[in-house]
Amino acid sequence: MDRHQVHQYFMSKPEATVSQPFGEGVDVYKVKNKMFATLALGKKMGDVESQLWRINLKCDPDEAHALRDIFSSVLPGYHMNKRLWNTVLLDGSIPSTEVARMIDNSYLLVVKKMPKKAQASLLLHL
Known part of the structure; x- marks a missing residue:
């Protein structure tokens, strides 16, 4: 996957938003502010x-x-909790299906920490 495909995949997630709270050049993707x-x-x-x-x-x-x-091309999370986050270099060495699976897991891990009502509304759209 290239950066455009990754961006499209992120934004295809229910209620996904993108902002740049850390400044220009770092897109942050959130679901319900997480x-x-x-x-x-x-x-x-x-x-x-x-x-x-x-x-x-x-x-x-x-x-x-x-x-x-x-x-x-998978490294400990850059500027993140290295136990809970990975950095994935988009160098083409990882199959697109595997990158998509990692994105899906990241999204689901965040959703599963939300209150049950919020989870239910998001999981309905997956």
């Missing part, structure tokens, strides 16, 4: 200078580590 993803052009990550687009996605801690072991 962040489920970010999209930004890469900057220096560790010792590597990267001009790749990257997304931050919420993840189950055990799955987060497994994904980092499987895919070299």
Whole structure:
């Protein structure tokens, strides 16, 4: 997936919104004011200078580590809680279906922390 496809996929989620609360260049995607993803052009990550687009996605801690072991383009969450968030570099090395699955999981993890009434209204549209 490229950044345009990722943006479209984020916005296809029920009640998804996008804003730039951290400043220009970092799109933050929320559902009912709760962040489920970010999209930004890469900057220096560790010792590597990267001009790749990257997304931050919420993840189950055990799955987060497994994904980092499987895919070299999945890293601990950049500027996020590294236990609960992964950064995914959009370098084309991860199949689109897997990126979509990771996005779906991030969205669902956020929705499942909401009150039951809010969950029900969102899950009806999935």
